Amino acid sequence: MNILEALRLAVNGLVANRLRSALTMLGILIGVGAVILLVAVGNGASAAVQAQIQSLGSNLLIVFPSSARTSGVQGGFGSQQTLTFQDVQAINNQSAAPDVVAAIPISNSRGQVVFANQNWNTSVNGTTQAFPQVRNYTVGQGAFFTAEDVTAGRKVAVIGPTVAQNLFVNGEDPVGQSIKINRQLFRVIGVFDSKGAAAFGGNQDDLITVPITAAWAYLSGGRNKNVASIYVEASSNTTAAKNEVTQILLDQHKISDPAQADFSVNSQQDIAATASQATGILTILLGAIAAISLVVGGIGIMNIMLVTVTERTREIGIRKAIGARRRDILLQFLIESMFLSGLGGLLGILVGAGGAALLPKLVSALPTPVVSVPSVLLAFGVSVGIGLFFGIYPANRAAALNPIEALRYE
Amino acid sequence: MIVLEGVTKVYRMGSVEVHALRGVDLHVAAGEFVAIMGSSGSGKTTLMNLIGCLDQPSSGRYLLDGIDVAELNDNQLAAIRNLKIGFVFQSFNLIPRSSALHNVEMPLIYAGSGDGRRERSLEALDAVGLGDRAGHQPTELSGGQQQRVAIARALVTDPAVLLADEPTGNLDSESSLEIMKLFTELHQQGRTIVLITHESDIARFASRVVRVKDGLVQSDMPQVAYAQ
Numbered sequence: 007m008n009i010l011e012a013l014r015l016a017v018n019g020l021v022a023n024r025l026r027s028a029l030t031m032l033g034i035l036i037g038v039g040a041v042i043l044l045v046a047v048g049n050g051a052s053a054a055v056q057a058q059i060q061s062l063g064s065n066l067l068i069v070f071p072s073s074a075r076t077s078g079v080q081g082g083f084g085s086q087q088t089l090t091f092q093d094v095q096a097i098n099n100q101s102a103a104p105d106v107v108a109a110i111p112i113s114n115s116r117g118q119v120v121f122a123n124q125n126w127n128t129s130v131n132g133t134t135q136a137f138p139q140v141r142n143y144t145v146g147q148g149a150f151f152t153a154e155d156v157t158a159g160r161k162v163a164v165i166g167p168t169v170a171q172n173l174f175v176n177g178e179d180p181v182g183q184s185i186k187i188n189r190q191l192f193r194v195i196g197v198f199d200s201k202g203a204a205a206f207g208g209n210q211d212d213l214i215t216v217p218i219t220a221a222w223a224y225l226s227g228g229r230n231k232n233v234a235s236i237y238v239e240a241s242s243n244t245t246a247a248k249n250e251v252t253q254i255l256l257d258q259h260k261i262s263d264p265a266q267a268d269f270s271v272n273s274q275q276d277i278a279a280t281a282s283q284a285t286g287i288l289t290i291l292l293g294a295i296a297a298i299s300l301v302v303g304g305i306g307i308m309n310i311m312l313v314t315v316t317e318r319t320r321e322i323g324i325r326k327a328i329g330a331r332r333r334d335i336l337l338q339f340l341i342e343s344m345f346l347s348g349l350g351g352l353l354g355i356l357v358g359a360g361g362a363a364l365l366p367k368l369v370s371a372l373p374t375p376v377v378s379v380p381s382v383l384l385a386f387g388v389s390v391g392i393g394l395f396f397g398i399y400p401a402n403r404a405a406a407l408n409p410i411e412a413l414r415y416e
Numbered sequence: 417m418i419v420l421e422g423v424t425k426v427y428r429m430g431s432v433e434v435h436a437l438r439g440v441d442l443h444v445a446a447g448e449f450v451a452i453m454g455s456s457g458s459g460k461t462t463l464m465n466l467i468g469c470l471d472q473p474s475s476g477r478y479l480l481d482g483i484d485v486a487e488l489n490d491n492q493l494a495a496i497r498n499l500k501i502g503f504v505f506q507s508f509n510l511i512p513r514s515s516a517l518h519n520v521e522m523p524l525i526y527a528g529s530g531d532g533r534r535e536r537s538l539e540a541l542d543a544v545g546l547g548d549r550a551g552h553q554p555t556e557l558s559g560g561q562q563q564r565v566a567i568a569r570a571l572v573t574d575p576a577v578l579l580a581d582e583p584t585g586n587l588d589s590e591s592s593l594e595i596m597k598l599f600t601e602l603h604q605q606g607r608t609i610v611l612i613t614h615e616s617d618i619a620r621f622a623s624r625v626v627r628v629k630d631g632l633v634q635s636d637m638p639q640v641a642y643a644q
Contacts, residue, residue: 011525022513324509327470327524328569329498331491409470413509 012334016342019314021308030310033303034392035302038354038385039361040296046362046375048289054373055281059274061142061201061210065107067248068277069236069255072270081109088259088268089197089233091218096254097238103254105247108136111233113221115184115355119214120186121173129213130167130187131223136201138198140239148181148196149219159219163187164196168212190224192216244273300385303350304392311343311400322404323412343397344390350390355382417576417608418444418467423476424631425462434639436462438631439476444577444610449603451611451622452453459631460582468503468579479577498527502570506582508562510554516565517550523573532560540568544598562592567598572608578602578609584618596621 020027071088089111096102097109112134117130131137135153138145151162163185166174170180180194201210222231240247251271252264261267272280315322322335359382362375425437436459437457444450454460463472469485472493474639481500488496497503510519520537529632544564554562563583570578580599584592600621601641603609611622619625620639 008528008530018513084457208488320509324505324511325522325526326494327468327497327503327505327509329494329573330525331494331526410465413470413505 008372010336012337012341013345015338016345019318019342020346023314025308030346031353033306034300034347034350034389035303035354035357037296037300037303038389039357040299040349041293041385041388042355042358042381043365043375044292044296045289045381046358046377047372048285048292048360049104049378049381050373050375051288051377052282052285053376055285056278059278059281063318065242065244065247066274067240067242067244067251068272069231069238069239069251070270070272072268073237091231092259093255093258094233094236096258097236097251099254101151102245103250105243105250106243107239108140109110109236109238109251110136110140111136111218112211112235112237113218113232114234115221115227117187117225119169119173122257124173124175125314126169126172128166128220131213131215132218132225133215134218134240137215140237143201144199145196146199147179147192148171150196156217156219158398159217159223161190161216161220161224162195163214163216165190165194166198166209166211166213167200168199169208169214187214187216188225192220217314226380238271253351261396279295279375283402287365300388301394304347304396307343307393308400309345309397310346311339311397315339315400315404318404319407319412319415321407324409326407326409327413332405336401337409339401339404340394343401344393347393347396348386349392351386354389355386357380358385360369373387417448417477417481418468418610419440419445419477423466423473423478425459425466425471433630437466437473437630440628440633442626442633442636444608446576446608447606448605448606449599449609449611449621449623451613451619451625452628453616453619453625454615454628455614457469458628460612460614460628462631463628464579464581464610466578468501473642474574484501490637494526498523499573500576502567502573502576504563504566504570504580504583506585507561508566508586510528510562510565510569512554515551515553516546516557516568518566519554519571520569521570527573537568540572541565543571544568553570558591559587560594563591564597564598567595571602576608578607579612580609581612582614583611584613584615592618601635606639609627 025123069089075392082093089113094109097106113132116127116128119126119128134156135151136144138150144165148164150164151160155162165180165185173185174180174183179326182193184191185190185194198211216225217231238247238251248271252267255269255271256262256267259268325335359377363379366372366374420442421441423437423440424435427434427436434544440463449510452460452463463470466473469480472486480496483496485496489519491532511522517537520540521533524533524536528620538547538550544562544567546564546568548564549557549561554565557565584595587595599609599611603623609622613619613620623639624637625639626636
């Protein structure tokens with residue numbers, strides 16, 4: 007018996023039990039669809055994070071405070087505000103750090119911003135005049151604040167386009183308007199150009215920058231002169247800049263052993279590597295959860311194939327009586343179960359890919375899922391393989407039936 | 417064509433040994449129409465299973481068309497059933513949800529013969545007078561018609577022996593008569609037919625009657641002598 011004939015028999019058998027076949031296929035369909043969709047979501051998140059890190063600029067170093075050791079007690083990451091404005095000034099010293107182009111402090115918090123009867127909640131960043139240069143922002147309308155504004159602690163603000171849209175709903179020119187940030191009056195002197203969406207629903211256009219001195223004085227109650235992180239734009243020699251920054255901060259913090267450092271200097275590559283590790287784990291985790299449902303679908307196939315074999319015992323007897331060999335019967339039922347799972351897999355691919363295309367429209371915060379060709383091929387291969395694996399036992403049982411007993415079966 | 421010599425068959429049912437056949441000698445020549453008669457429990461079904469190569473004897477020899485069947489493995493037995501034997505069952509045993517034509521084609525499919533499969537199957541259906549019912553499903557055919565399809569299926573490989581097990585057991589008397597007439601025609605065309613039945617009305621159509629009782633051949637005589 008050739009494969010084509012076996013396939014015809016399989017289709018016949020499946021069509022005869024349409025509802026049952028459809029429900030069995032649904033198990034595989036959901037499994038494959040889930041694998042493809044969830045892996046696509048994981049891949050999408052990974053791609054978005056990588057893209058965001060790329061957009062930071064390849065010469066960027068970010069200094070974070072890290073666990074501080076105080077008489078043997080180790081705090082967690084960022085447990086202490088160990089970075090200061092003096093650190094930033096030290097890094098900006100050209101003779102000590104020839105490979106550093108510019109360094110800026112960031113002191114950020116959430117803030118409620120009000121203009122007229124509109125209000126908006128956004129990220130308020132205290133920083134210095136070099137912010138646009140280091141973070142690759144350009145100011146479209148107006149201008150960014152100057153070194154003098156920072157020194158004087160002037161209450162001026164440069165806002166992102168998203169903030170502008172949400173506050174100035176009647177098309178007013180934001181530049182020159184006064185807005186309230188946490189009930190403090192600031193004057194808008196500039197609006198950034200749009201930079202687009204960031205990873206995990208973050209929006210790089212949704213921010214306000216103010217002189218860090220003004221942030222300390224008016225937004226954090228004047229008590230806390232913290233620097234949450236330092237962004238450093240390095241020359242093309244990132245490694246040299248990283249070493250210089252590390253040495254300067256060790257000196258500043260009077261730490262002799264680099265292993266005891268209370269800060270960490272991360273290059274874009276470091277962050278990208280960490281992020282891809284994290285999103286890779288996310289992808290594997292999502293894929294694994296989906297794979298479980300695929301196995302459940304396979305067990306469903308096995309269950310139905312066992313029922314089918316029992317139901318068709320007599321037919322198997324007839325086939326054997328008229329000359330079917332063991333392998334003919336084996337092939338018939340194996341192809342039936344593989345056809346069932348393969349078709350379920352194909353439909354699952356459509357559902358998974360369709361879901362991946364539809365998901366961003368339903369959940370706007372999610373990064374665009376990326377359906378990868380290997381995951382589709384793998385899912386299809388695995389679904390056919392599941393049909394084969396879970397079909398072997400029932401098919402073998404059918405093939406091993408004694409024709410006399412099978413013919414007598416009612 | 418069929419040579420059985422000292423054939424026994426012993427089943428084990430739990431711890432009990434059942435001697436279904438106790439030493440049967442039977443020779444059927446080519447072109448004969450033999451009825452094997454016996455009441456239930458006589459061993460006639462076991463005999464049919466052995467002749468049909470669905471089962472193998474515990475001891476003794478069985479030559480079918482010169483082939484010693486006792487020596488064969490599963491696959492070889494399947495091939496023998498496919499090519500040398502045409503089965504006709506009491507309950508028709510057509511494959512459900514398959515057209516008459518597809519049912520008749522089935523043995524050729526398992527034989528692996530692709531060429532002229534459709535033509536040969538249609539010929540066989542014509543031979544049983546159902547050429548115009550090729551596309552019908554078994555459920556769309558009457559009992560008599562289903563049995564004719566089964567006979568066409570048995571004939572399509574041009575087997576050495578046509579083996580019919582109570583072929584009229586599920587039919588009314590009119591259909592039974594038609595089927596037996598068909599068998600008679602096939603016999604006249606030179607087919608070797610072995611018919612298993614417990615009805616003497618049916619056995620009447622055969623040219624030779626073998627009576628089986630308690631696993632032994634009780635009598636074996638031509639139709640004329642049996643009728644007396």
